[in-house]
Amino acid sequence: MSWRILHILDHSLPLHSGYTFRTAAILQHQRALGWHTSQLTSARQGGSGGEHLVDGWNFYRTRELATWWTRLPVLRQVGLVVGLSRRLRQVVQRERPDVLHAHSPGLNALAALRVGRAMGIPVVYEIRAFWEDAAADHGTSPAGGLRYRLTRALDNYLLRRVDAITTICEGLRADIVARGVPAARVTVVPNAVDLDQFTAVPTAAGMLAHQLGLTGKLVIGFIGSFYAYEGLGQLIESLPKMLASVPSLHLLLVGGGPQEETLRARSAQLGIEHRVTFAGRVEHERIAGYYALIDIMVYPRLPMRLTDLVTPLKPLEAMAQHRLVVASNVGGHRELIEDGKTGLLFRAGDADALAAQVVRLLRQPDTWPMMRLQARAFVEQQRNWPASVARYRAVYQQLAPR
Incomplete structure (x- = not known):
C-alpha cells in the first residue's frame, strides 16, 4: 500500500x-x-x-x-x-x-x-x-x-x-x-546510519592536522553536543592519567554547547589546556575530515535515566566510519557496543576506568583492524x-x- x-x-x-x-x-x-x-x-x-x-x-x-x-x-x-x-x-x-x-x-x-x-x-x-x-x-x-x-x-x-x-x-x-x-x-x-553517507573516513588531512596542532600525535576525541549528560567533564578529569602512560596523547573536542566554558576552565585548572583542542562547531559536510584525525572516539555518558534508556546516534556514525570506540557502560551504549568486539566499555562515571580502557586500547594496536571491521559489520547488518x-x-x- x-x-x-x-x-x-x-x-x-x-x-x-x-x-x-x-x-x-x-x-x-x-x-x-x-x-x-x-x-x-x-x-x-x-x-x-x-x-x-x-x-x-x-x-x-x-x-x-x-x-x-x-x-x-x-x-x-x-x-x-x-x-x-x-x-x-x-x-x-x-x-x-x-x-x-x-x-x-x-x-x-x-x-x-x-x-x-x-x-x-x-x-x-x-x-x-x-x-x-x-x-x-x-x-x-x-x-x-x-x-x-x-x-x-x-x-x-x-x-x-x-x-x-x-x-x-x-x-x-x-x-x-x-x-x-x-x-x-x-x-x-x-x-x-546511512551507509552511503558514512563510509570509511579519508586519510587524515595533513593541513587540518597541522592547523589544529595534531601532527604526529595520538588523538582521542568527541564529536557532538557538550551537554552535562555526555560526561565530557569525566573525560577531562581522566586525561592527566592517560598522559602519564601515553605522553603523546591529545584530546580533540568538536562541537559546542552549555558545558564548553566549564570544560575549558577545568582544563586550565588541571594544567592540560595545551593538550586539549576545542575545534568549535563544524559544518556537517566537513565533519569527515575531523573523524579522520581521531584514533579513538570516546563517549563518556554519565549514568542516569536518560542515558540508560536512550541510544545515541554518534557512536553508530563513528563505527560506520571504521573509528575505534570507547564508551561508558550506560544502557544506551550497551545496546550498540559489544565490549571487546565492536568497542570497549568502561564503568560509567568512573574517570579512572575511562583512562584505563583508553590506555589499554592504545597499547593494543594489533586489535584495531578486527575491531573496526566488526563494528562496521554490526552497522551494515543491523543498523x-x-x-x-x-x-x-x-x-x-x-x-x-x-
Missing part, C-alpha cells in the same frame, strides 16, 4: 540535532518505499508559519499563538497544543493523510490525538526520549518536580489512547511496557536505515481497518 503519512515534529532541518537527522532519514527512506510524506513542525521551530523548503523537503510551519495567557507557565504549553492543533487541521485538509505520525514530545501527540479523533485518522506516537528526563538534566525542570510529573502523566495518558506506539530502542520500550502498555503495541524502530524504516510497514498496516 502507498501510505500517506503526516509527520508532526518538534523541530526539523535546518536546525541540526540527532532529532532532525533521524527525521531526515525517516523521510528519505519512507519516500524510497513509495510512501508519500508531509511534515509539520510545532511553534518551537520558530518562524512565522507558512511553508519552508529545506534540502528538497517541504515543511509546514506553525506560528506561535501571540496572546497574553500563552506567556504564563503551563498555559504556554497549552498554547502550543492549541496552535499546533489548528495548524494540523489545515494541513490535514490539504494533504489528506492516512496516518498522523506524531514524534515526541507528548504535546505533539496530544495535538495529533485531538485532530485524529475528530477527523477519523489513526495516530502513531513515536517516543524518542522521555522529555522530562532531558529537562531534568538540562536544569530546566527538577526531577520529580511538578512539571516532571505532569509531563510523565501526559505520556501515560497518550500511551493508553493512541493507535500505535513506536520508539527508538529497547530501553525505552521496556519503560513503556512497565507503565502497563501491552508489549505487542510497542514497535522498536532503532536509530541507524542501516532501509531495514530500520521498513519496520514502519507493519505498524501502519495494523491501522488499515480504521
Whole structure:
C-alpha cells in the first residue's frame, strides 16, 4: 500500500540535532518505499508559519499563538497544543493523510490525538526520549518536580489512547511496557546510519592536522553536543592519567554547547589546556575530515535515566566510519557496543576506568583492524536505515481497518 503519512515534529532541518537527522532519514527512506510524506513542525521551530523548503523537503510551519495567557507557565504549553492543533487541521485538509505520525514530545501527540479523533485518522506516537528526563538534566525542570510529573502523566495518558506506539530502542520500550502498555503495541524502530553517507573516513588531512596542532600525535576525541549528560567533564578529569602512560596523547573536542566554558576552565585548572583542542562547531559536510584525525572516539555518558534508556546516534556514525570506540557502560551504549568486539566499555562515571580502557586500547594496536571491521559489520547488518524504516510497514498496516 502507498501510505500517506503526516509527520508532526518538534523541530526539523535546518536546525541540526540527532532529532532532525533521524527525521531526515525517516523521510528519505519512507519516500524510497513509495510512501508519500508531509511534515509539520510545532511553534518551537520558530518562524512565522507558512511553508519552508529545506534540502528538497517541504515543511509546514506553525506560528506561535501571540496572546497574553500563552506567556504564563503551563498555559504556554497549552498554547502550543492549541496552535499546533489548528495548524494540523489545515494541513490535514490539504494533504489528506492516512496516518498522523506524531514524534515526541507528548504535546505533539496530544495535538495529533485531538485532530485524529475528530477527523477519523489513526495516530502513531513515536517516543524518542522521555522529555522530562532531558529537562531534568538540562536544569530546566527538577526531577520529580511538578512539571516532571505532569509531563510523565501526559505520556501515560497518550500511551493508553493512541493507535500505535513506536520508539527508538529497547530501553525505552521496556519503560513503556512497565507503565502497563501491552508489549505487542510497542514497535522498536532503532536509530541507524546511512551507509552511503558514512563510509570509511579519508586519510587524515595533513593541513587540518597541522592547523589544529595534531601532527604526529595520538588523538582521542568527541564529536557532538557538550551537554552535562555526555560526561565530557569525566573525560577531562581522566586525561592527566592517560598522559602519564601515553605522553603523546591529545584530546580533540568538536562541537559546542552549555558545558564548553566549564570544560575549558577545568582544563586550565588541571594544567592540560595545551593538550586539549576545542575545534568549535563544524559544518556537517566537513565533519569527515575531523573523524579522520581521531584514533579513538570516546563517549563518556554519565549514568542516569536518560542515558540508560536512550541510544545515541554518534557512536553508530563513528563505527560506520571504521573509528575505534570507547564508551561508558550506560544502557544506551550497551545496546550498540559489544565490549571487546565492536568497542570497549568502561564503568560509567568512573574517570579512572575511562583512562584505563583508553590506555589499554592504545597499547593494543594489533586489535584495531578486527575491531573496526566488526563494528562496521554490526552497522551494515543491523543498523542501516532501509531495514530500520521498513519496520514502519507493519505498524501502519495494523491501522488499515480504521
